[in-house]
Amino acid sequence: MTTRILAGDMWVVYNFGDPNTRYQNFLSIGKPRFERFLDSLLLYDEVIVPTDDFLSVAVLVGVMGVEPILALAESGSLQIVRTKGFLAYVGNGGGLLGSNIARCSKGGIPISSHMDEAIFEIMSGMNNVDQKAAQRLTDAFIPLTRERALSVDDKIIRAEIYHDILESDTLRAAFSGTDLARLPGISPKEVRTYDALSETTDDEDQISLILRLAQATLEIHLATYADCRDVSTSNPIGQLLKAKQQAAGSLHSGIFTLKELADIPSTVDWVLEDSQRLKKLLKLRESSAGRAFRNWIHDVVDDKDGDVAKAYVSLLRSEPATTSLPARIMRFLVTSGWAACEPISGTALSVVDGFIADKFLASRSPKFFIDRLARLSK
Structure with a gap:
């Protein structure tokens, strides 16, 4: 039986900020994540890297280099699962949604581009990758990648999160009411995304908490989708779920x-x-x-x-x-x-x-x- 793990802690989760800042912030705390990634290569037949705009894969190429990552791809031990879209919390009663950014007529950005375009755009923007290498990486990654679309209103994940909160005395106590689509701390026109690199704090607001719960749930859904045995995660809530599962x-x-x-x-x-x-x-x-x-x-x-x-x-x-x-x-x-x-x-x-x-x-x-x-x- 093929053993697989979802390397959730290698996910450089999309937000509305500068991708270069996301990239550098990930590298600044990335060493323990790379160690778990390398250990996963020894422990599992396949390591599944989740991504949305392929910046997670760019981190591997930037740190390891083009040829070693191509060798990793050719070995079959690396696989990719892509969410086409991202989770967000939307004001004015929108609540937790699966969202995306519309492509403009002159081209798109990796989060909303087709798979081949998204990979090439991310790879060609790296300092250690020329156009020829970007195309080689694109050609290598396409057959390794499966996509799971996040719809404008991803009812499955939202319903599961809302249900878990309302049915749990502990979780429900962390929220001010039962209308989880209208949590305080967001303006009507504001949209907030999950910050994968932030640390939890005692005064973390309710929207940050629900986004953490949603991201942990999404990782579990992706692990199931990719037929993974385990999930490696840096999400504190995800780590708690994993600890309970693997006591x-x-x-x-x-x-x-x-x-x-x-x-x-x-x-x-x-x-x-x-x-x-x-x-x-x-x-x-x-x-x-x-x-x-x-x-x-x-x-x-x-x-x-x-x-x-x-x-x-x-x-x-x-x-x-x-x-x-x-x-x-x-x-x-x-x-x-x-x-x-x-x-x-x-x-x-x-x-x-x-x-x-x-x-x-x-x-x-x-x-x-x-x-x-x-x-x-x-």
Whole structure:
């Protein structure tokens, strides 16, 4: 089964401000998000990046470079889900709406443009991307992208948010009344969007709170739409929902524990020092050992115990894989093949036989992957 995660914390959510400011603000707090993104590449078969105007993808290209991100796209491990539109809270009784900006006759802006135009406009506006590279990136990203339109009145998300608030004593207490379309703090002609990079404060007003709730709900909808197993989010409300959902264990906390136990240096520091190293990380990720590791850690976290530290110790103590029946079959095949082309003594043959089988099977184990990951960034 293909495992997927929605990398919600990589979403540079649209607002009415300058996109360059959004880009720089994201980078200023982006290192922990990039670390979770790189960890997700090791933990899941596919990492789904959500976006609205493709600035989320531009951040990856700007930090990692054109060629490494093209390699990431070609590996199939990166996928994109785009909301064509954005969530907003509208004054004069409009309340929570799925909104968009109309295209002008001379062209559009990425938030309202068709997919190919939006990607090319964002990519060609970057300092490290020329027109040829922008077209290559556009061509690479189009087949990876699925779109989910946010209508002018996205009744599904709005109805779910309003229902959750009114049915919850705790949430309802945070709002001054039952008419959630007419919250205080907004003028009749004003429109407010979710600020993904702001921190929650004790005096956060009701509109900011409802936009946070809406964004967390949208991330869950997108995760379902993209058939994702999990959501990685920086939305404080989303993190609370995730914590409740995954009380028994977490893949990201699991790999953090594993890094400490196995003395694995910071992957994000190693990659950010030289973005070309992303290709080495992808090569290890795509190996048989990488796939075995993903299966192993998913099984551990899914277990009712969910103790990664205990499972890692057990893994270190486990018997060599070559004692299993598949290993003995592999030895027979290796032995037969070798004897057919090069008759040698039985003693030498058994040594070569065991060595080849041990190396062959070890390179397909989670132990091998963890060891290689620890050595990769040293």
